[in-house]
Amino acid sequence: MARKVLLLILSLTGTCLAHEHHGTTLFPRADDIPPPAFGYHGINGPLNWYGLDQEKNELCAKGTHQSPIDLSSSTCGRPNEVWLNIPPAPHGAEFLNLGTTVEVITNGTLYNKGKMSNLAQFHFHSPSEHSIDGKYFPMEVHFVFQADDGSLSVTGFPINLGNTTDPLLKAVADSLSEIPSHGNTTTTGPLSFETVERHFAGSGIFQYSGSLTTPPCSEGVSWTVSCAPLSADAEVFNAFHNVLKFNARYTQNQPGQINLLQNIANELN
Ligand SMILES: *[C@@H]1O[C@H](CO)[C@@H](O)[C@H](O)[C@H]1NC(C)=O
Ligand SMILES: *[C@@H]1O[C@H](CO)[C@@H](O)[C@H](O)[C@H]1NC(C)=O
Ligand SMILES: *[C@@H]1O[C@H](CO)[C@@H](O)[C@H](O)[C@H]1NC(C)=O
Ligand SMILES: [Zn+2]
Numbered sequence: 001m002a003r004k005v006l007l008l009i010l011s012l013t014g015t016c017l018a019h020e021h022h023g024t025t026l027f028p029r030a031d032d033i034p035p036p037a038f039g040y041h042g043i044n045g046p047l048n049w050y051g052l053d054q055e056k057n058e059l060c061a062k063g064t065h066q067s068p069i070d071l072s073s074s075t076c077g078r079p080n081e082v083w084l085n086i087p088p089a090p091h092g093a094e095f096l097n098l099g100t101t102v103e104v105i106t107n108g109t110l111y112n113k114g115k116m117s118n119l120a121q122f123h124f125h126s127p128s129e130h131s132i133d134g135k136y137f138p139m140e141v142h143f144v145f146q147a148d149d150g151s152l153s154v155t156g157f158p159i160n161l162g163n164t165t166d167p168l169l170k171a172v173a174d175s176l177s178e179i180p181s182h183g184n185t186t187t188t189g190p191l192s193f194e195t196v197e198r199h200f201a202g203s204g205i206f207q208y209s210g211s212l213t214t215p216p217c218s219e220g221v222s223w224t225v226s227c228a229p230l231s232a233d234a235e236v237f238n239a240f241h242n243v244l245k246f247n248a249r250y251t252q253n254q255p256g257q258i259n260l261l262q263n264i265a266n267e268l269n
Helices: 003-013 046-052 058-062 167-173 194-202 234-244 260-268
Strands: 082-085 094-097 102-105 109-112 115-125 139-147 152-161 185-187 205-211 219-226 230-232
Touching (some): 058 260, 109 139, 109 152, 152 194, 152 234
Parallel strands (some): 152 230
Antiparallel strands (some): 094 102, 094 185, 205 219
């Protein structure tokens, strides 16, 4: 997304929250990274996101198509009209610590059944947010896209511990020590997305309509999750883990089912 466009959007919409869907028109980037308006622990954590702002975050407690969810491997498919195209960033890319995650800002495109969306950023969660057949992974990366009509798509890859590290994860991990705290920014080394594109094209995918996994938990987000995890070794995992700490929302009810917080509110009444 061109910076000029972002600045224009920014001047139209004013300031915004540090947010996992940062960089889209819902949450344009600001030059100064504001303090996060939510967290992952205690009263700022996912059980109370609705309580932090009942109007804005209503869907966090009442929405019935919320993310993340547990995915069943029986629904893994491979539609051939879905692909990722992320050009290399030979001079690196902007890398920010938002306090709730770390994110890399770069260009790219997702084609999904005739619809094209532009990459705004990619960021990381630990542990994974989605699970597969009830099984969690040590990490998950989310590539966040927006189409010209404003609709959001997120492509997620679970990340498992292994003896090898995907070259993209290694390149990003190498810059993590430069952004240990909220508000720190740096530039990564050269990035190549070839292995991630190939992994995506060569693996099955889950697709469902869900939500942002952070406030305001907006719905209508088109999710694509790789059925096969990327690999990171222990050293790379620890580098991410030291900075991300814990930043995953709990598993939501299956799409169309009652929101678990609404359910507990009903039970308590
Ligand atoms: C993204 O594209 C814009 C416009 O072509 C370019 O100026 C910018 O350098 C690109 N960013 C990266 C990280 O490659
Ligand atoms: C990693 O390598 C060791 C030694 O070669 C091997 O025993 C182990 O099974 C490998 N682990 C994974 C997850 O591939
Ligand atoms: C990161 O941000 C902290 C808190 O604002 C600051 O004290 C520190 O100097 C920054 N570190 C780097 C490497 O920029
Ligand atoms: Zn995310």
